[in-house]
Each structure stands twice: as C-alpha cells, then as structure tokens.
Amino acid sequence: MKHSSPFARIMSIPGMPMTVVLIVSVIVFQLLNPVFLDGRTVGNYLTNGIPILLLTLGVSIVIIGGGIDLSVGTVAGLSAGTTMFALVNGAPLAVGIAVGCGTGLLFGLVNGILVAYLRINDFIVTLATLNIAAGLLVVLSQVQPLQGVTVPGFSELTKGSVFGIPTSFFIAGVVFVIAHLLLAKTIVGRRLYATGISAPASNVAGVSVPHLRLFTFAASGLLAGIAGVLFASRLGAVQAFLGIGYEFIAIAGAVVGGITLAGGGGSVWAALVGGLFLATLQQGLRINNVDPVYFSIVTAVAIVFGVVFERQVRRVILRAALNRTALSTNDRGRSADQHMNERQPAERVAAVTAPEGSKNDAK
C-alpha cells in the first residue's frame, strides 16, 4: 500500500480524533475562564477524576475483549467500604489496601468465571454482581460507620506526592503505562484484540477465549478495587451508596474515547482520552458556574456528540484520504488481484514449509 497522508494516518489511530476534541475543549474553557488551567484546580479535578479513569480503563479492557462489565461502579464502592472497614478495625495500611484491591479482584474473578466458563451472558452476570456489591456495601455500612480512619499514610495516597507528583497521578500513570504495554505490545494483548474481533474465529485459531475472558474481568475487577481504595482515601468516609452510576460514566468515557462496543477496537490511550474528556467537561462547566443540575444533560449530549464525531472523522476523512492512494474498496482490491492473476503462477509455490526464520524463533 502506498502511504496515505500523514494527517489521515495520525487520525486513524484510535482515540486520536477525541484527543483533538479534548485539546480544543481545554483551550475553549481556558479562554472562557483563565482559572481553568490554574495548577491547583487542575490537580484537584484530576485527582477527583482518577478513580473514574481507572474504572474507564477496566471497562475498556473488557469491551475490547468483546464483553461488557456493568459492575465496576458498585464494586469500586464496595472496595472502598472494605478498605475502610479493615482500617477502622485496626488493620495496617498495607492490609487495608490489599483488602480493597482483593475485593475488586474477587468480584472480577467471579464475573469472569461465570461468563467464561459457565457461559452466562456478561450483561446479566455483571448486572447481578453490580447489585450484590451495592447491597453488600449497604450491609457493611450498617455494621459500622465507615469513617474516622487515623492510619498514617492512608490519606496520603491521594493527597501526598511521590517524586513531586501527586500520589494518585503516580499510581494512575503506572497503571495506565502497564495496561498500555500489555495491550499494545504483548501476546496477551494481541489475543485480546483477536477475541474481541471474533471469538469463534479466535477459538478456531487456537486462542483460549475463556482464559482471556476471565483475564479481562479479573483486570477490570482489580482496577475497580484500586479505584475503591483511592475513593476511600480521598473521601475519608464511605457512604452506603458510593459508586452507584459510575459504571455509566466509565462506559461513556470508553465509548467517547473511541472504543467500539462491538469489541476488538480501541486502545488504552482511547480510554484515557475519553475519560479525561468527560472529567474536563464537568470541570469546565463547574468553573463557569453552570448549575450542576445541568451536568448530566450536557454530559449525555457530549457523549452522543463525541461518538458521532469519532465515527464520522474516522469514516469520512479517513476513507477519502486512504482511497486516494491505497486499496480499500473491494473493486480496487479485486483489480489489483486480477492483475497479478495474469502472471504465470510459476513462482507460486516452491516449497511449503514453515520459513526457516520462524522455526528458529520457535525454539
């Protein structure tokens, strides 16, 4: 294929169109109110947004693998609750964090086992675990008020800093980098995308689809657990209804960023950009004194708008740009093929064995 224009190539990267929108919206909000990019404000709203970003990432991983996870919001809420519960009852910091992360991971594993091995529809399974987690948090908060933790260092998780970077930024950064490398650069990531594109075809090609399904839900659960710990640290108290509704913000962020609900498309970058866009939008509205009752309406409109924008950019601009230079319509592909058909098939097959290089690599 001849190379298409650099613009088209850049914009064809999943999440790129939304990145442009994100940058434009930041500029607009800054022009409307210069307080917007003030260091403290930015730090604040990002710190608040980070747990949701982690949920967005978790949901995105599941969606890329061809599934859906509705339970992330309430599982994060419950994880916040269990962390608090452990700390209130005198557990050391590390144990408290482990309990929170473990709660999330446990829910992820349950989701994954039910979906992957018992083959129950993921929408149903995670709708059930959403409610189980929500219910358990209510029960837990009635056992004991989930507040008043004095364990040293706990609130530092969100309010302190590491190497001059706010701690939660640092945690989120590490998580996102690991997730990016995993999805974009490893065997697991490739199999994940393949499964999302077509589970039956991947299965025929030798990919262990159930293992991957389990992995995606476990990862999503663990991320919800981490988000829960950060919630607890930032809020200092966990209410009975924490986390309800967050799954929709997370899914919306993923979709706005350019992660296709059908599976197999998108990236960690897309999840990050989509999540950041929603957070930025809310912050922009807040700073410009828009009544918070309008937030959900504006956010909803932005979601639809964002999805349409992402798709249209990818469809219209890209196709036009690519078509000019490369084979992308069927007819053109066929013609190219036909030309080659004319050649004598002499060089067709010399010997049909695995190439030497590949054999060596295998050993």
Added chain:
Amino acid sequence: MTYPAKPTSTRSLMLEVRDVTKHYEGVTALDHAGLSLGAGEIHALLGGNGAGKSTLISILSGVTKPDSGEIVLGGEMISVSGPLAAMSAGISTIYQELSLVPALSVLDNIYLGRELKRKTLGLPLTLDRRRMEADVRDLAADFGVTSSELRQPVSEFGALKKRSIEIIKALAFDTKVLILDEPTSGLEEAERRVLFSHMRSMRDRGVSLIWVTHHLEELFGLADKATVFKDGRTVGTVDIASTSVGDLIGLMFGAAQEEFGGGDTRKITHLEPSHKRRVVLSARNLSRGSAIRDVCLEVHEGEIVGLAGLAGAGRTEVVRLLMGLDARTAGTVELDGRRLSLRNSTAAYRAGIAMLPEDRKQLGILADLSTAQNISISRLSTVASAGFWMSRRKERALAEDYRRQLGIKTPNVEARIGNLSGGNQQKAIVARCLNTSPKLLIFDEPTQGIDVSAKVEVHALVRDYAANGGAAILIASEIEELLELSHRVLVMKKGQVVGEVRDIPAAIEAGDFSRIKSEVLTLSAAGQIS
C-alpha cells in the same frame, strides 16, 4: 476470436448491454463492456475475481450507476435508476447471500414490499393473504413449495428451498431477466440437480437467465452461452455446446492453467503402501453423543485423507473433535503415538494439529487484523521475544516470508486482511497453519467461495504440504476436488464412517475416475437420495 453460430443464436434479443463503462476512483471496473442475452436463454457470466462481473450485475440490478453505456431491454433503451426501477423493468437478481427475511412466512417474503391489500373501513390496511396465496400457489408448486409451506417461516427451510423461494419471488412478478449470482453455493450435489431443473423450467417459461458461477463444469448441458469478462472487458461470447472447460479457462485467464475438473493427477504424489509409512494420526472410536459415533481414522505421513459425505454427515463435526473445539464423549486420539487429551483448540495446536476452517469469513480470518497478524495468531511465540513481548519486525518478516512462498498477493502485509480477495485470505490462513509447524493439517472446504485460479493455487498448497511429508485431512463438498486431492477417501453418513475408497491416485491414473466418483456418491447417499 470467432465461434460458429449455432441455431440458439437466432433467438430474439432480450437484453443488450452496450459499451458500459464504470470507474471507481480512477480504477476501471468496466471498460466498454457488452453482453447480449437472448430470450429464454441461460447465459453464463464468467471471469476471475475483479473481472467486472459483480459491477455489471450491480449496474443491471440498479445498485450502481454506470458512467456511460446503454442498456436495452426488449428493444427499448432503459435507465436503471435504482433497484426498484430494475425490478419494475423486469430485471430481478438472486444474490449469493440470501436476502429473505427468516422470521416471515414464505408468502410474506414473496410479496415483501409488493403486498396485495384488502380494504378495511375503506382503507387498504389489511394484507390479502388469501389472494396472494391463490396467485402464487401454482407457481410455487412448480418449484417444489407446497401451499402449506407457503405459510411457514423461511427460517425452517434449507438452502435449496430458500433458492426456490427466491425464484418464486422473482417469477411472481413480471420478470424477463433473472440474474443468479453463484446459485449453487451451499448446495449439495443432489440439490444442485434440482436447482438446475428449476433453471430449465424458467428457461421454458421464456425467462432469460444470467448465471454467474465459478464452477465451469456445471455449465455443460445446461447453459446455452457464456460470456467471459476479463479486466472489465468482454473477452468473448461462446456457445457452450462447442466449447470446453479448458477453452473457457483460457479465455478467462489468458494462459492455459493447471487441470480443472476431469481428474488430472499430474501433481499428486504416489505413496508407498500404507504399512510402510508412519502413522501420524490415529483416532479410535471417536464419539460425540449420538451425532458422531465410533469414528476411526488413521492418517499416515505424506497422505491426504478425504472425508466425503452429504451436508450433515458429520465431517466438520469430526474434525472439530480433533481440534478440541467440541468435547468428545468417547474415543482416543493419538498423534505420533502420543495420547492427546485435546481439552481445547490451544491444546490441539500445541500438540501439532492445525486447521483451516470452513466458512472463511466467519471462522477463518480475523477481518480487522492485518495479514501479518492473521498469520502469526496461532503461534505468537514465533514473533515474540521472551515468550510474551511482540516484535513487529519479526511479525512482518514472517509474513513477508509466507507472502513470497505462498504467493499471497497484497501490497502490504500490515494492511487489513478483510480487504484482500478470498483466495489470498485463504492463503494467509494456510500460512497461519503452517507457522505452527503442524504434524496434521486439516483443510475444511479450503476452496469455498474463491475463484478458479486461486482454487488451483490452494490445491497446489494442499498437495505440496503432503508431498513434503505432512499428513492432511481434507473436506470438500465438490466431489471432483476431493478425489483429485485425496489418496484415500472415507465416506461418512449420519455421523459414522460407512465406507472407504483406497488408492485413488492409481485409480484415476487408470482412467477409473467416474467409477470411483460414483462409488463415493453411492456410499454417501445410499438409501437417501437416488
């Protein structure tokens, strides 16, 4: 090229396509192409992928507009502005992908969009099913659909009935020209014969048929003429009565190709007697519930074992057991003498079994991944460092290797595989299998839906794999293909192996092709279809 005029050519002209040209973004799909179709004529439209057949069909059926050219139907110049205009002018198309609504009844499908209505309260609100049924009953009966079947949903019927329903749908209205795009795809041998008799009876009704097919041997005894397209141009029109498969292939591809049909064995390797060769696969008493019962199967090195049988005989089900895609309820599988548990497909690949699945689009390619990524997916460790870290460079090099070896035609191995032609996609899947260095390779319908020249190339890949000592299992619905490629054929029926035909290359060489063909057909159809 001139061809002797036959009496058939004196038929009056029904449809004439003159000088039609169509460009797609600078590529010429049709270049002053023409086609003359007589009344009541079965006219085959032939050509390789990209020859322009599909473009011509979509122009005639109103889906695409030509840049220039004329279409004359029944002596009048017509302008086909859209699908509805085409239909009301009398041109109907039956596409390869069936376009019936599964949940609706046969009758409702036939009248979809053209329903007859009855007045209720002075408004035409109610469907007049009684009148619709009365109108098509006789026609339907002629094509094997009873009046009680007219009321059943389409989803209850098989591929043949669905084609018949589409035919009735076309003939229920004034259709002068019916375009059939690969009408036999998905049909078994016996069903094909029924379809062909339907085509004859349409011809007898004076309908002109344009028949697009890749199966050249089907034309003889049925089609009247054939027009060959190449590179968007009309190469020529021939009378079927005075031509041969070889001539047609010559017209389609310019150069003489490898054998096609008729049982040539030039390329097949002769094998030593089986007791001298190593057994690669030994499967005993494979069962899956009552669907597959006690199937025993041995494959030796260098051997291609064909599985014959009708649709539903259990051929694909057997190989799915061997791949670990379905769980077996009984039986053992040994590969190179080692017992395999085959818990899933990953285990099968790891043990040394690979499969090229049937239904390339759904089960074969991963359409959104690149060609290179499709090749590496079954053994990613060949393109990774430290067992998990993907190397784009290695992946590209691997794909380039196979591109050269197997002749995969793509300008860029890192472009989306969904954009390649069917034959090249299939070659990439072969590469995917070979990359796992399999001891046993299963080919399930390897040439389904790919054009004649790609088919020949895929045949060569299958033969070369075996010639290099590989063991292979082949499933092919086309009996000629199966016999030409296999050393030995097992015939399946109702989930069991009911017979075996050995030493096929020798038999074919001795000129016994039609004898073993009828032997296999008799075995697979015994007691079912005459």
